[in-house]
Amino acid sequence: MSRRVYVHVGAPKTGTTYLQDRLFLNRVSLAGHGIAYPTGLKGDMFEPALDLIDRPWGGMRDEVHGEWDALVRRVKRSSGTVLVSHEILAGARPQQVQRAMRDLRDFEVHVIYTARDIARQLPAEWQEQVKHNGRNGFRRYLRQVRKAQQNHPNRWFWRVQGLPDVLTRWGCNLPPERVHLITVPQPGAPKETLWLRFCEVVGIDPAWAPEEAERHNPSLGGAETTLLRRLNAVLLDEDFGGDDYRTIVREVIAHRTLAQRTDMTRVTLPPGEYDWVEQVAESWIEWAQGAKVHVVGDLDELRPRRPAADEPWVNPDKPRPRDVADAALDALVAVVLEAGRRPNPDDQLRAKVAKAVRRARGGR
Template identity: 30%
Template sequence: MEIDCSTSDETAVETAAPAPLPVGTRLLHIGPHKTGTTSIQGALFAAKDAMAGHGIDFPAHSRHPMEAALAVCARSGMIGDTRPTEKHWLRLVELVGATGKRTSVVSSEFFADAPDDETIARIVDDLGRDRVHVLITLRPLAKIMPSQWQQYVQNGLRMGYEDWLTHMLRKAPYEKPNPSFWRRHRHDRLVERWVRVVGAENLTVVVVDDSDRGGLMRTFESLLGLPSGLLVPDPDTVNRSLTLAETEMLRKLNREFRGNGLPDELYSKLVRGGAVLHMKNTCRPAPEDARISTPAWALEAAAGIGAEMTERIGTMGVRVLGDPALLSAVPAAKSTGNAESAEPVPVRIDPEVAAQALYGALAAAAAVPARQAPARTVHQTPSRELVRVLGHRVLRRLKRT
């Protein structure tokens, strides 16, 4: 992938605990995705009352004000979900304003999807430009790519991992099938967009070290002036990634679902909000379960891009917490086991996992009342038409309930 690179001084790195931000700061954490956002959001929300006793407000009614961020960024969110409206954003702005002169923190990875400088300026102005400090958390692309791919599969993607990597890394303009990937994860450009609006002095970059499990929590505590140990991961909000088998099962379901023309709203309610959610909440991956692995060529490409991004961020004058060298490290490659790889490894779904996924879908539709059967019998109706009709009927019933 091509990028304009400039010769720069070394990035200034802070390894000691950072000093607290000034009292009254409105800390805006914009992610991006797959950089520990779910974990920190859950910890902040769980400690909401305790933080208030230390002068820190978390002005949101849920751990993640996703609808507000989607609305201000003019994003529709996940397929089949109701599009957020302006009132979601205005409500969050109202809650932030109600904190007065106290320090507050807002976190949503969807702020990273802001499409242009005008949108970023609106976000910052509405939250109080003279008080906003932007925080961007970064992880190596090699860690982000498999996690982001399976997340796209959870949103209906049908493309296999290696094929997806080829499109993202080798096929210009690197925007198909997911143009949002590089919007989020070309991190140098993400930092640059926000620096243009808020200034380098009002932006901090945190390089997440996966080997230090509590590191991100301690960084937030330091920046907010909270006692050490106040923020702890909330196990109920851990957004675990799918295993390779789980992802492949869902990817093949996506092919059948989309191939039969079923509505997106049905996918949202029964698949993502039913089958996948129940499966993730009830099934813990076993140590022997195959994980999604990235081939060596993609790891090397990701490390090269990481080095370019690190160099460019170093020219912007922003504060960097953590070790930027982590962004360009090349981890050891493992066999992918995907159907598209040269030497595919058989992938089998655990019957218990499949059963829980099926139950999740059924449970999501359990309250739907039965209705009169169609005029034609099942045997008189083509299967493709039957599936489409059934899907639309279930969707209508779900809406009524």
């Protein structure tokens, strides 16, 4: 009987970072029970996933060449059941999925997809786009997503979040019992629920992974996202990208600073969008039922929850100037502290930062 490989393909913003971190923290214990999580030296599978889906990703395409093949070699050297997990795998095109299946043909391949209701996914994916140098406001982003086609997705949102399309691509030629759909519970559920559902699919006794994960991919508030959009616009013409952008803007400013602020105003859908997202959710549920894939959780959790009729909606594109200024001060402090930790800053990077600051202040 062939050994099993579970390929967890996403979706982004469905607790994947938490699941991956917990797997990594408990990898030695899990290996002792016949569950391998062969990440390699980097501690995650982002680079192999990026190599497979072949996207530019801020200039990293050449850097990750060969990483997927290296992961496949680690999988083949591993013992027992093997786990492969990264959320950007959901974006693989049909020929890339075929390559993955061909490379793993000696195994019994299972596909796992974690899905969350679309009303929460749209704000989350918009913020992720902004954290990757995006400049679109929320309203414009929603218009673009609505205009895009779900069944032939050229837009990243549908490529990774369009449940029927993702599972059709990844589940092609697999029996439905080897395609596993895990629903992400609505707010208020016990913290362990998603992890326990994941363990149920893979056959992990939760006692094998006692170390709790703390790393996650938090969302930003409306003011924080606006600040980041404005910063991206300033940096657009300053050749400030690649490693510099990833290190300073995405990591230091967005993840370590803005995402950690308290009392942020959560980004939610405009009330007028709920009729549409409810229709999308119903189509996903009908597809899952018709496809007879293995569902762990409750498909009803994919149905968006409408806010109360008297609950005010805050436009994330028009936050209070004071809130944006407070977020900017926090970001500035973080960048100053980061600069202080670098005893010999790169002259070219220093010049880029200084030029961007002058432009932001209105000078040339």
